[in-house]
Amino acid sequence: MNLTKLLATAAVALGLATTAMAQDKTKVGFIYVGPIGDGGWTYEHNKGRLAVEAHFGDKVETVYQESVPEGADAERAITQMALQGADLIFTTSFGYMEPTLAVAGKFPNVKFEHATGFKTAPNLATYSARFYEGRAVQGHIAGKMTKSNIVGYIASFPIPEVIRGINSAYIHAKKVNPDVEFKIIWAYTWFDPAKEADAATALIEQGADVILQHTDSTAPQAAAEKADNVITFGQASDMGEYAPMPRVSSIIDNWAPYYIARTQAVMDDTWESVQTWDGIGAGMVGIGEISSAVPEAIKAEALALKAALADGSDHPFTGPLKKQDGSDWLGDGETADDGTLLGMNFYVEGITGDIPN
Template sequence: MKLTSILAGAALALGLAGAATAQDKTKVGFVFVGPIGDGGWTYEHNQGRLAVEEEFGDAVETIYQENVPEGADAERVLTQMALSGADLIFTTSFGYMDPTINVAQKFPDVKFEHATGYKRADNVGTYSARFYEGRAVQGHIAGKLTESNIIGYIASFPIPEVIRGINSAYIHAKKANPDVEFKVIWAYTWFDPAKEADAAQALIEQGADVILQHTDSTAPQAAAEKAGDVYTFGQASDMAEYAPMPRVSSIIDNWAPYYIDRVQAVIDGTWESDDTWDGIGPGMVGIGEISSAVPEDVKAEALALKEAIANGDYHPFTGPLNKQDGTAWLAEGETADDGTLLGMNFYVEGLTGSIPQ
């Protein structure tokens, strides 16, 4: 009887120790708008999640939900994650902003981080990358490569982040080639390979021989490859399987250092709501290898532009610049302030068409 009691007590102690260990483990959730295999935006966020697992090992457990629509479904998924014991939840698409705020109010002890949004709370931080810096480099290359002088742009939704990218790419394509014309198609999706392929095909039929995109699949690359003699750029990830043609370079979103830093802050008890907006300099925005399809002199110019942006010698939105209607925006040498960029709702002079409301 005594031996049985001892064994039972030991088993109980081991069970309690196991429970304590499980409770000590930090649980981190990720909500993704697309599939983790999209090859672009969600793929890179998931790479960041995997980097967290590698960095912290058994001290951290990560959970994720992919293909979560923006809106009510996101609120349901976030609620379930919070109820499951998540200590920190990253919500990785603009349309998750209000659902994140709503759920955070109900779970004040859970930390939330929302990508690309602007609404914060005591337990909600925001983060994004200055993708427009990478668009400047892409625009320069695109302006130099086009022979038809028509550059196509597949846009997702008419939000400031996307509008900034179109403007930045156009400004620098125009500097490289004054004859450049942009044609923009709004796909109204972040990830829909069929829609993205149709948009690419429509742009090719309109004469575009270079296509930029702010959507997440590799479908535009496949459409360009099928058409032949059409250059593309990787979006959010390298999409290097299409190098050296049709993809000639990429914007790469590097979320891993940020995710590791914020998880460490939760573990240390030092996490505070904050707003982070980093670019090429800090390494949150990367430029993928510029392929051999790009002439060496153009590659050198693009890398010099990247370096100037990285070290702060050059700002992609530097005057003189006017708005689309011809009204003055930035004087000679003046640079855009972050407030204007974060709320950007206008095209710069030279772009045709209107921004959907």
């Protein structure tokens, strides 16, 4: 214990010393879960990092580490970055929640921001995007476009964010197509192209003609392209190289404005621990160009839904809705509160299968 304290103090002192030496530059660190070339999630976070560099020029220095495993090893990577004198560190995956919290406790003078989590500290903020708004638009297109009435869904880990996406897509697919059925595969990875391709192939072999993915690589797009007549949606990034078929639209994460604003706040000394959760309206979630493979009428409906979600006149989770076990969740016209959404651990009525624990 004493040794840990001593080391931590030394580390903080070292951190302060380095900060003092490089006072004119703000150092911003990023911890990535995949490689920056994944073409999806990490790729977009890295675009945000480059935007910070472009915006601030020499006033800022950015560092990043790729493919950091979630769990204990992440703590080492984050600590390392704090020791290197970073003033602000973004940890960009759900699994970094506990490690980030632990490191934030040891470095009270460094600001931390954790993406998609829910635990905060005086020097730890959280930020996320309301991807489920984009999922609603995808669900609508999927429900209208499917001919086999089977929609395949490649899920990553059973965490609230992923479950929210499945529910949102299902509700909106069901609304326009009562016969639609979701087949869900839990890949237990954010990034493993071979496994994602296998999962997509398995879903297609079982009759799915729409593939939704919550994993980060473009492998499912390639698998769908091989199969013909299967449509997909870009995940996290536009994945436009697969348009107009199989990729018919996408959810694009736009982190750049947030990263620039938060870096500015550190520079101005106005940074505070907040919980940011923005959606289509604030521009954090973008809907990629709906391709020519989608008929005009469906495209117009999807864009109308997007507009309604953006201005708040519609909410992806609007009652009446029941949980999978048949119990009531939302009454007529009632919308889900953020607390329930953030901790969502149940399927809505109609989805088959269980959520793994």
